[in-house]
Amino acid sequence: MLEGAVTARTLLAAEERLTMGTVAALYGNELVDLHTPLDGAASSMATALVPLDAESPQALEIIRHSTAHVMASAVQRLFPGTQVTFGPATENGFYYDFDRPAGSFSEEELARIEAEMLRIIETDAPFEREVLSKEAARALLTDLGEHYKLEHLERLEDPISVYRVGGWVDLCRGPHVPSTRFLKAFKLTAVAGAYWRGDERNPMLQRIYGTAFPSAKSLRIHLQQLELAKARDHRKLGRELELFAFLDSAPASPVFLPRGATVYSELVNYLRGLYLRDGYTEVMTPELFDRKLFETSGHLPSYADNMYFGMTRDDKVENVDDARLCLKPMNCPAHAAIYGLKRRSYRELPLRLADFGRLHRYERSGVVHGITRVRSFCQDDGHIFCTQEQGAGEISRFIDLVTAVYRDFAFSEMRVIVATRPDKRIGSDDVWEAAERMLLDSVIAKGIAHEVAEGEGAFYGPKIEFHLKDALSRSWQLGTIQADFNLPERFDLTYVGADNLPHRPIMLHRALLGSLERFLGVLIEHCGGAFPAWLAPEQIVIASVAAPFAEAAEARAQALRTLGIRAIADSSDNKLGAKIRSARLLRVPFIGVLGEQEAQGGGLSLRRREEGKDLGLLPWDTVVSTLQSALAPPSATV
């Protein structure tokens, strides 16, 4: 560093804004190291500088990225010949990808790497930034034998920065913490394979995941939260609560057990209620179609990789591409065909068709996950056929509906993503342009915070996606609405306008919950298996205090069932405490206790799931009215 060079450190120190916990600074919109010389007039710069404390979110990223550097340094010390690639901070930590000729890292090696990292950190080595010409950087990387970095270098613009720490050097944009002293708490968590630049045609690298925090305490809290999240994992709860299961004979295709099927049906009932109010009519369509339907729709060949094919013994075919039948991966072609069954008038539009048909999509074995990503599922699918002019209004109406629905399930953190035209698509650019415009305008008009995902749209149209997070903060797409000008064209759909001339309708594909399977998975994690009372598989368990009251308990349960309440009696010869315990483990919203007192007076002692609240002995009428009001499904308002 030049004598007297102006840095964030000198400027902040001069104003006594530098503390022991300051790891970097924000200079305008730019993150800068404390020690990097700044350009410009010192006096004006100082006011634009904001010191970043270790506890700030931006500092956390810097700490993690610096920890990744230390890890890479340790790896190269321990395993010479290993090349480095990318090592960014992530939402929950960091990773670094290596090309190690000997292959992946074992658990024991992870421990050795951690130990080596500690040794490096203890030396309190400073992070030093150095700016090079591209030519000099090329020479440096060639010298180090870092071929991946060399490849990446060619994508970068002059000048190039590198960071040194403890004699180790890496091509890096920075910034970094001043020295390794600031890395106080880290843990290496996992090894995994990852393709170079994420492309499966490239060589596979060895990735090491880790996490880092400004203090040992915050790391400990993070690890505890991970443990808690595991307890909410829908796969674990699905098994424990007997909601669903998987058969070896149907991989990645869940079977719903009685308890899970009850929740599933209630979700469908809820949706049917919404549809009735919101002007949808339901249709039912086959699962197996002649391939011609999907040729017309354009699913073949765009979507063939994700489709199942079928044939009969009368079909003398050898190649799957000649299979006569297709298992539907989507409902839209069938709905387009239904629309085309007869001549349509503008007076019928918008025509909103809903379908709970079962879909099958072939998903590669590595991407399936519990019931949130499966091969057999059902969408709360619907297609709106309308005029161009009606499109914006329908989209706006749908956004209101989907927002209200998520509110019903107490989801608050919704991400809205507008996904635009992908490389592999059907239809002209003009048509895509219009469709993208329509979606974006609706979101903007509602003032909804959203992101744009370039190239992430469906092959037939752009979409708005509504994402929610699961217990491990993985983001899942649930609801969606997609504008489609292509299918109406391909199916030659028309309506007769007021002018008595044929016109082309547009088609909106939409789903509120998305896949019912996925939604249920996310919902299970959201509520930790304690479903809202209206969805609970059993809404009340009536526990008899002793055998002589078993019959009375069963009679009460039956009386409630005739009122539409899912009630069961626990007449096992367990003691009351054990019955309460098992009902609570199943997260049953109400528990009724029936003994001498209740049998005599005709009432029931009731307790609610929430805070184990005991409502005491209530007269039967009060029991019924309490249950009926607590068990009523919510009503999403449009």
Added chain:
RNA sequence: GCCCAGGUAGCUCAGUGGUAGAGCACCUCCUUGGUAAGGAGGAGGUCGUGAGUUCAAUCCUCAUCCUGGGCUCCA
């Protein structure tokens, strides 16, 4: 699909080159009970599947199926 880690009773998990164990759940009996586990006994496994090595394989090797973590939040 690819990399890594797994697959032992319904569930959660021990275990060993000489054909297997615990807790819970289940069944039977005793107990007739008042708000998160009463007691005793019993039954239950081709150790994922197939092959190989071995006198002998749940254990070692290979294949295969299934499950789990990950596969550009770009130096």
